[in-house]
Amino acid sequence: MATIRDVAKLANVSVATVSRVINKNGYVNESTMQRVRQAIEQLNYRPNDVARSLFKGKSKMIALFVPDIMNPFFPELARAVEDISNKHGYTFILCNTDNQNDKEIAYLNALLQKSIDGIILVSSTMTTNQVKDMKVPVIALDRKINPDLISVTVNNYEGARQAVQYLKNQGCKRIAHVSGPENISNARERFKGYLDEVRDEEWFHSDFICVGNYAVNEAFEATKNLLKRNPEIDGIFVANDLMGVGVLKAAESLKIKIPNELSVIGFDGIELGNITSPSLTTMAQPIYSIGKRAAEILIQKIEHPNTVIKSEEHKVKLTTREST
Amino acid sequence: MATIRDVAKLANVSVATVSRVINKNGYVNESTMQRVRQAIEQLNYRPNDVARSLFKGKSKMIALFVPDIMNPFFPELARAVEDISNKHGYTFILCNTDNQNDKEIAYLNALLQKSIDGIILVSSTMTTNQVKDMKVPVIALDRKINPDLISVTVNNYEGARQAVQYLKNQGCKRIAHVSGPENISNARERFKGYLDEVRDEEWFHSDFICVGNYAVNEAFEATKNLLKRNPEIDGIFVANDLMGVGVLKAAESLKIKIPNELSVIGFDGIELGNITSPSLTTMAQPIYSIGKRAAEILIQKIEHPNTVIKSEEHKVKLTTREST
DNA sequence: ACGGAATGTGTAACCCGTTACATAAATAAT
DNA sequence: ATTATTTATGTAACGGGTTACACATTCCGT
Numbered sequence: 145m146a147t148i149r150d151v152a153k154l155a156n157v158s159v160a161t162v163s164r165v166i167n168k169n170g171y172v173n174e175s176t177m178q179r180v181r182q183a184i185e186q187l188n189y190r191p192n193d194v195a196r197s198l199f200k201g202k203s204k205m206i207a208l209f210v211p212d213i214m215n216p217f218f219p220e221l222a223r224a225v226e227d228i229s230n231k232h233g234y235t236f237i238l239c240n241t242d243n244q245n246d247k248e249i250a251y252l253n254a255l256l257q258k259s260i261d262g263i264i265l266v267s268s269t270m271t272t273n274q275v276k277d278m279k280v281p282v283i284a285l286d287r288k289i290n291p292d293l294i295s296v297t298v299n300n301y302e303g304a305r306q307a308v309q310y311l312k313n314q315g316c317k318r319i320a321h322v323s324g325p326e327n328i329s330n331a332r333e334r335f336k337g338y339l340d341e342v343r344d345e346e347w348f349h350s351d352f353i354c355v356g357n358y359a360v361n362e363a364f365e366a367t368k369n370l371l372k373r374n375p376e377i378d379g380i381f382v383a384n385d386l387m388g389v390g391v392l393k394a395a396e397s398l399k400i401k402i403p404n405e406l407s408v409i410g411f412d413g414i415e416l417g418n419i420t421s422p423s424l425t426t427m428a429q430p431i432y433s434i435g436k437r438a439a440e441i442l443i444q445k446i447e448h449p450n451t452v453i454k455s456e457e458h459k460v461k462l463t464t465r466e467s468t
Numbered sequence: 469m470a471t472i473r474d475v476a477k478l479a480n481v482s483v484a485t486v487s488r489v490i491n492k493n494g495y496v497n498e499s500t501m502q503r504v505r506q507a508i509e510q511l512n513y514r515p516n517d518v519a520r521s522l523f524k525g526k527s528k529m530i531a532l533f534v535p536d537i538m539n540p541f542f543p544e545l546a547r548a549v550e551d552i553s554n555k556h557g558y559t560f561i562l563c564n565t566d567n568q569n570d571k572e573i574a575y576l577n578a579l580l581q582k583s584i585d586g587i588i589l590v591s592s593t594m595t596t597n598q599v600k601d602m603k604v605p606v607i608a609l610d611r612k613i614n615p616d617l618i619s620v621t622v623n624n625y626e627g628a629r630q631a632v633q634y635l636k637n638q639g640c641k642r643i644a645h646v647s648g649p650e651n652i653s654n655a656r657e658r659f660k661g662y663l664d665e666v667r668d669e670e671w672f673h674s675d676f677i678c679v680g681n682y683a684v685n686e687a688f689e690a691t692k693n694l695l696k697r698n699p700e701i702d703g704i705f706v707a708n709d710l711m712g713v714g715v716l717k718a719a720e721s722l723k724i725k726i727p728n729e730l731s732v733i734g735f736d737g738i739e740l741g742n743i744t745s746p747s748l749t750t751m752a753q754p755i756y757s758i759g760k761r762a763a764e765i766l767i768q769k770i771e772h773p774n775t776v777i778k779s780e781e782h783k784v785k786l787t788t789r790e791s792t
Numbered sequence: 793a794c795g796g797a798a799t800g801t802g803t804a805a806c807c808c809g810t811t812a813c814a815t816a817a818a819t820a821a822t
Numbered sequence: 823a824t825t826a827t828t829t830a831t832g833t834a835a836c837g838g839g840t841t842a843c844a845c846a847t848t849c850c851g852t
Contacts, residue, residue, distance in 0.1 A: 145603075147838055158802045163840060170841090171799045193581040194522045195838035199807050203518065205582075213543045213550070214739075223538050226564055235582060238562045240550055257517040258529075258559060360743075389743055396745065415538075419684075419713055421720065421745050471808060482832045487810060494811090495829045519808035522837050 146187035155183035166191060203259040206442060207237040208285075209248060210266045215358075216386065216414050217431070218266070221285065224435025225264060232443050234261070245269040256280070262442045265289065268328040281445040285438040288329040294445075295455045296438040300330045300411075303427040303460035304337025307381045307409045310425075312341075314407055314468050316379030320352040320370060322363055322391060324383040331358070334383045334411060352377065356387045363390030364397075371398055371406075378406055385410040385417045388424045392467065407468040411460070422466030429460050470511035479507035490515060527583040530766060531561040532609075533572060534590045539682075540710065540738050541755070542590070545609065548759025549588060556767050558585070569593040580604070586766045589613065592652040605769040609762040612653040618769075619779045620762040624654045624735075627751040627784035628661025631705045631733045634749075636665075638731055638792050640703030644676040644694060646687055646715060648707040655682070658707045658735060676701065680711045687714030688721075695722055695730075702730055709734040709741045712748045716791065731792040735784070746790030753784050 148166075152159045157176060164170040165180040172180075183189070197203045208225045210218045222238060229236040237260070239251045248270055255263065262281040272290045275282060284295035311319050321338040324331025335353075342348045354370050356363040363382070367390060371377060382388040388410030392402060400406050402422050410417055413428025434456075441453055472490075476483045481500060488494040489504040496504075507513070521527045532549045534542040546562060553560040561584070563575045572594055579587065586605040596614040599606060608619035635643050645662040648655025659677075666672045678694050680687040687706070691714060695701060706712040712734030716726060724730050726746050734741055737752025758780075765777055 145838095148840095149838080159839075160803080160841075161801060164801090167840085171801085173800060176800080190577065190581050192522075192583070192838050194518060194527065194583050195807090196840080197807095198516075198518045198522050198809095198838080199840050201807080212547065213537070214547050216540065216543075219537045219540075219543050222562065223536065223564060226537070226562060230563075233578075235561055235578065236563070237559055238546065238550060239554075239560070240547060253514065254559065257514050259516070259518050393743075416740065416743065419717075419740065420743060472810095473808080483809075484811075484833080485831060488831090491810085495831085497830060500830080516808055519837090520810080522808080522839095523810050525837080 145192070146189040148189070148191065150187055151180065151183045151189050154187065155179045197259055201259055202261050202446075203235075204233060205235040205237055205258070205260050206262045206264065206439070206446075207239055207251070207255055207260055208264045208266070209239045209241050209251065211243045212240050213238065216416050217384070217412055220414070220431040221266070221435040224432045225439045228436050228439035228443070234443065241267065241269070243267075243269055245271070245274075249274065252278070262446045264438050264442055268325070281442055281449075283438050283442045283445070285434065286330065294441065294453055296434045296441065296458070297330065297456075298429045298434065298458045298460050300333035300460075301337040301340075303411065304334040304381065305341050306460075306462060307411065307427045308338055308341040310462055310464075311379035311381060311407055311409060311468065314379070314403075316407055318347055318352070318374070318377045319379040319381060320354070320374070320377045322354055322356045322367060322370070322380060322382045322387050324356060324358045324387075326355070328358070331383055338381055349374075356383065356390075358384050358386060360386055360390040360393075363387035364394050365390075367391045367394035368398060371395065371400065380406065380408050382408060382410045385412040385414045385424055385426055388417060388426065388467075389420055392420055392422065392424065403466065403468050409468055413460075413463055417465065425465045425468040426463050427460040428463040430458050434458050469516070470513040472513070472515065474511055475504065475507045475513050478511065479503045521583055525583055526585050526770075527559075528557060529559040529561055529579075529582065529584050530586045530588065530763070530770075531563055531575070531579055531584055532588045532590070533563045533565050533575065535567045536564050537562060540740050541708070541736055544738070544755040545590070545759040548756045549763045552760050552763035552767070558767065565591065565593070567591075567593055569595070569598075573598065576602070586770045588762050588766055592649070605766055605773075607762050607766045607769070609758065610654065618765065618777055620758045620765065620782070621654065621780075622753045622758065622782045622784050624657035624784075625661040625664075627735065628658040628705065628707075629665045630784075630786060631735065631751050632662055632665035634786055634788075635703040635705060635731055635733060635792065638703070638727075640731055642671055642676070642698070642701045643703040643705060644678070644698070644701045646678055646680050646691060646694075646704060646706045646711050648680060648682045648711075650679070652682070655707055662705055673698075680707065680714075682708050682710060684710055684714040684717075687711035688718050691715045691718035692722060695719070695724065704730065704732050706732060706734045709736040709738045709748055709750055712741060712750065712791075713744055716744055716746065716748065727790065727792050733792055737784075737787055741789065749789045749792040750787050751784040752787040754782050758782050 148159050148162050152162045164172045226236040241247045264283050264285050266286045284293050288295045323335045354366045382391050410424045410426040413426050417424035417426050472483050472486050476486045488496050550560040565571045588607050588609050590610045608617050612619045647659045678690045706715050734748050734750040737750050741748035741750050
């Protein structure tokens, strides 16, 4: 690999001049520039980013922490972040944390040693202190971590209320909820939205609530029990689409007809909900958009540390399909 | 951030000694080591990986190129590669190429400037020359690129034959094929497996073949036409599960009963096939395993360049579900 | 024609670990 | 007792860009 000194020698200039040509800063005479350009061409010279990073203390890399890329909600988020990173000349690092705080911390330290420029966190296990101590720009995505940390999320509470209202409008009289894990902020907000919508109904009963873990199987089992215990249930608001699939399957296994006997609405709007039959009505998040915004904001924070940046809450949108 | 010189000063030794302690090489007196350790502790010193990389010319990073992480086949692959990278102390970089050669080349150059240690390619657009010129270890995954490039794949040809044989065993007498793009090696192999299994049947007709692009929608449309034109078809071997979903939907839209009137078998074994109804019988690849092996082999190649490494062809496995 | 600004280029320090090489003391071998 | 090893530690160059600073030239205004 040719170095900047090779180029300098060939072009009969100093390394400083070559550097100026590469970075388009400082004064360089037009004819000198031509010579340098030619030398660069001739040697097929590419600057060594590692050397650059060492001097600048910046690596032009950003990382995304997700619980598990195999969860179908995250690939679209990852895609968005990668697209934006790439567009701005950043390299994209993906970390699967499995919701384990020790993994997050290990990744964090490893990345700091590599002079990572910024991190986007989808996390429910990071503590306030851990986030405060971070030496690089950080954005929370999908889940709030603490009020001081800029986040890009959706209006989970409002979306949940809208979902339940929609079920009511469809004529449901006994609406249950399969919630997400209570350590995840968006699950709590969706749950609260549900609760505020049903708590004053005379039919409401706390047994209409069951707690899932945002995954298919547990929701499948939990819903079977729920529906066996409470056959009067005619609507279910499920805290995410993945569990929504489990709910559809539970209904199927109990020979409950959807949407005739039971309406189901999910949350997230992942492609998967389009493929089930019946397909799943859902409160769709603008998944790509929030990933994109998180990346844009992060890069803004990296490149212009002084600009004031605010958290964003995007809107979910009812997407009616066959399950209601 | 504390540097090695700060540590050296505090411990009253030279930087060389500190380096020896950190890397556990060379001779260091026990008591000196204690002092150094304490200084490291006290300053909360972490070596700067960028400086290390600069000197060593290695970055402890590996990259995975996939067409698009949003395609449900790839997250599991990515997860496997990330797990193994992480286990061996490598940082994992994900690149979405959209099957565009210019993107691949752009990524490649960017990564080389960052002293990337190795790359795993899922690619059908990289040319032989481009691969030959690469200055770092490279492994092809899922798709062969050229015979000289080590690859980790599955027995697509055999798997395809088994799939068709299975349909025959199930009593299918008119078996069609929805193939993948012919520029993708595994699609060609699967197609050939199908062809070798049906070409001598008296019922075989070239109109039983239709070409898809490994995505749901095109397969949906193509299959609708196929089945309208050839209502005698009673079995379809689909080159991947994603298109398998499209086929199931096409049958549904034509009110063709699966598996009674039509049997469908896919290829890949992605989780999605489990969620459709009917669920999709498939030739399941050991997706995680091949990703894992690709990463292991790559790291082997990086760390021990002289070991002889051979391509691997893993076996697919028939997974019978409701669509047959 | 003279002073100050704009233009053009080079030298060398710097970023921070790593390691070849030198030196010296302690221990082992003969 | 003397030489060969082993152990222990330090100095300084190195990897490859970047940039502060110095110096030289050209241009412009008056």
